[in-house]
Amino acid sequence: MPHPPRARAFLLGPVLLLTGLSACAGHAERTRGARSALDAGHPKAALAMLNEELEVQRAEDLPSEIAGDQILLVLDRAVVLQQLGRFELSSRDLQTADKQIEVLDFSGSSLDDIGRYMFSDDSGPYRAPAYEKLLINTLNMMNYLARGDLGGARVEARRFATMQKFIADSGDHAASLSGPGSYLAGFIFEKSGRSGEALRYYDEALGQGTYASLADPVRRLGAKDSYSSPRLRSLLEQHPASAPAEGSADGEMGEILVIVNYGRVPAKVAKRVPIGLALTIAATHMSPAQHNKANYLAAQGLVTWVNYPALGKPRGEYDVPEFYLGGRQLPLEGMLAVDLQARQAWKQTEGAVVASAITRMITRIVTGETARRASGGGTLGALISLGTQATMTATDTPDTRSWAALPARIAFGRVRVPPGIHQITLRAGGFQKTQRVKVTPRSWAVIPLTSLR
Numbered sequence: 193m194p195h196p197p198r199a200r201a202f203l204l205g206p207v208l209l210l211t212g213l214s215a216c217a218g219h220a221e222r223t224r225g226a227r228s229a230l231d232a233g234h235p236k237a238a239l240a241m242l243n244e245e246l247e248v249q250r251a252e253d254l255p256s257e258i259a260g261d262q263i264l265l266v267l268d269r270a271v272v273l274q275q276l277g278r279f280e281l282s283s284r285d286l287q288t289a290d291k292q293i294e295v296l297d298f299s300g301s302s303l304d305d306i307g308r309y310m311f312s313d314d315s316g317p318y319r320a321p322a323y324e325k326l327l328i329n330t331l332n333m334m335n336y337l338a339r340g341d342l343g344g345a346r347v348e349a350r351r352f353a354t355m356q357k358f359i360a361d362s363g364d365h366a367a368s369l370s371g372p373g374s375y376l377a378g379f380i381f382e383k384s385g386r387s388g389e390a391l392r393y394y395d396e397a398l399g400q401g402t403y404a405s406l407a408d409p410v411r412r413l414g415a416k417d418s419y420s421s422p423r424l425r426s427l428l429e430q431h432p433a434s435a436p437a438e439g440s441a442d443g444e445m446g447e448i449l450v451i452v453n454y455g456r457v458p459a460k461v462a463k464r465v466p467i468g469l470a471l472t473i474a475a476t477h478m479s480p481a482q483h484n485k486a487n488y489l490a491a492q493g494l495v496t497w498v499n500y501p502a503l504g505k506p507r508g509e510y511d512v513p514e515f516y517l518g519g520r521q522l523p524l525e526g527m528l529a530v531d532l533q534a535r536q537a538w539k540q541t542e543g544a545v546v547a548s549a550i551t552r553m554i555t556r557i558v559t560g561e562t563a564r565r566a567s568g569g570g571t572l573g574a575l576i577s578l579g580t581q582a583t584m585t586a587t588d589t590p591d592t593r594s595w596a597a598l599p600a601r602i603a604f605g606r607v608r609v610p611p612g613i614h615q616i617t618l619r620a621g622g623f624q625k626t627q628r629v630k631v632t633p634r635s636w637a638v639i640p641l642t643s644l645r
Contacts, residue, residue, distance in 0.1 A: 219261040219593040220461070220593075222261070222265075223245070223264075226241040226242050226245075226597075227456075227459075227596055230645060231507070231645060233622055233623070233645055235272050235275045235276055235644065238644075239251060239276065242265055246262060246266070251269065251273060251278065254266070254285075258288065258289075258292055263289050263292045264318060264593055264594070264595060264596075266288055266289045267286070267289045267328070268596055268597040270282045270331070270597075274335060274453075279338045279339050280335075282331075286335070290329070290332075293318065294320070295320060295321075295325055295358070318593055320595070321534070321537060322359050322362070322364045322366035323366035323369045323530075323533065323537055325355050326352070326356065326370060327530065327598060329348055329349075329351045329352035331599075332348045333345055333376040333377065334638070336348055337376065337379070337449070337638035337640075338638050340637075342384050345376075345380045346380055346381070349376070352377055356370050356373070356374075364537070366533075366537055367400075368400055368533055369530060371397050371399075371526060371528055372401075372526065372602045374393045374397035374399075375394070375397040375401075375526060377393040378392075378394040378396075378406075378409075379409075379638075382409060383636055387413045387416040390409075391410065391417055392419060394410055394424070395419075395423055395424055398423040398424070399423060401525075402526065403525055404427075404430075404431055405605075405606035407427050407428060407430075408608070410428060411428060411433060414428075444610070444611060444633040445633075445634070446610070446611060446636060447606065447607070447609070447635075447636045447637075448606070448607050448616065448631070448636070448639065449605070449638045450604070450616060450618055450638075450640070450641070451602070451604055452513040452601075452602070452603045452605070452618055452641050452643075453642040454508050454511055454599060454600065454620035454641075454643040455506060455507050455509055455511060455601050455621065455643075456507045456598065457506055457530055457531045457596075458503040458534065460501045460502065460503060460591075460593065460594040461501070461502060461504040462499055463501070463502035464498070464499050465497065465498055465500075466496065467496055467498055467550075470498035470549070470550055471487070474543050474544075474546040476543060477543045477546075482551055482554070495550075495554070498546065498549050498550055500546050500549040500590050501545065501590040501592050502538075502542070503534070503535055503538050507600065507644075508600055508601070508644075508645055509531055511620055511621050511643075513603055513620035513641075514617075514619040515617075515618055516616070516618075517609070517616060518614065523605065524604065525604055526602075527602075527603045528601065529600070530598065530600050530602060599642060599644065610631070611633050611635075613628055613629070614628070614631055615627070615629075616629055618639065622645055623641065623645070627639055
């Protein structure tokens with residue numbers, strides 16, 4: 193017997209409600225205002241918005257409980273604080289988030305496991321790709337060095353080394369992003385008087401990037417420690433020893449290291465593709481039975497599109513940073529394209545993520561069909577089927593959480609200077625930082641600029 197209009201409306205109401213839930217604002221919407229403020233070059237406004245989302249009054253405050261996507265809000269705030277030169281608070285936020293985040297490892301995961309982590313609609317614990325964990329430690333080494341805190345920097349370098357070993361053992365593509373961290377760890381141990389450790393880290397950095405500025409440090413360290421490698425020897429051959437600066441003994445020279453972080457990595461977005469393309473992307477991650485089932489449902493018109501999390505566009509990738517000592521422009525090197533490396537790392541996992549999206553969609557459709565048949569079909573059966581699928585869809589949308597404030601590019605500049613006052617100017621992404629640095633004999637200073645436009 194057909195259901196009257198009021199009954200149909202009563203049954204349809206919960207379905208529409210559940211369908212609407214799937215479109216509710218998630219993490220991306222929560223951070224939209226802060227990201228727009230960064231785009232406009234207003235980091236203080238972005239900081240205020242992140243504090244509001246964290247439900248705290250000041251950057252000095254942490255939420256009473258940090259879970260879910262609050263971890264990402266803390267990470268975003270840490271990089272904004274670094275841009276504002278509040279390095280101690282930035283360190284605290286990075287360390288707080290680092291303790292909470294687990295690494296997302298696809299190597300031994302089933303499609304069901306992947307689905308639980310990639311389609312949680314911001315409701316489950318955030319699991320970071322390995323490169324994000326690696327860059328937490330890299331950015332925090334910068335914070336400690338900017339404050340001249342070698343002790344804290346060494347602790348962070350050890351954390352970096354632990355994460356680096358995990359990535360190497362798992363064969364993750366994120367190993368290619370370890371160059372800046374290895375460079376900084378080498379600098380930390382060089383300035384700590386640990387020549388052998390410094391040389392090993394510099395060797396690792398040269399395995400991931402080109403750093404001509406390491407020639408002189410490697411030459412000086414080599415006189416104190418016997419460690420060597422083909423990469424180190426090749427570097428010294430390509431860059432012969434330079435003459436000491438005029439008017440100053442080489443042993444009295446100080447050193448300035450500048451670091452420029454600019455742009456932002458691509459944020460995750462929900463992507464919608466036709467089922468045929470989705471099956472092509474996921475081909476090597478699905479069993480023949482799963483593939484045949486998806487093709488059958490597609491032929492029936494029950495599956496036409498597949499939604500899954502993907503990477504959007506980066507910001508600032510075309511900017512050209514600048515480094516000046518006084519009025520003289522000096523080169524920046526080791527230009528790491530974090531955004532491109534992140535995209536390559538994501539490509540490694542995209543097939544498994546799409547396969548998981550397809551298999552979960554199949555489950556929804558089969559469950560809905562089972563519900564329809566159990567109800568005897570008809571209008572009521574169709575509504576029950578729609579309600580069942582809508583309920584599963586509302587709790588199974590792509591998780592687009594990501595570390596949206598992670599810089600897209602990292603570059604280094606390094607120069608030896610005689611004792612005295614030296615003016616450093618850094619430019620990137622429409623921001624300029626000018627700082628006068630007092631250099632005493634054999635001292636060092638690290639000057640970072642972070643521009644998140």
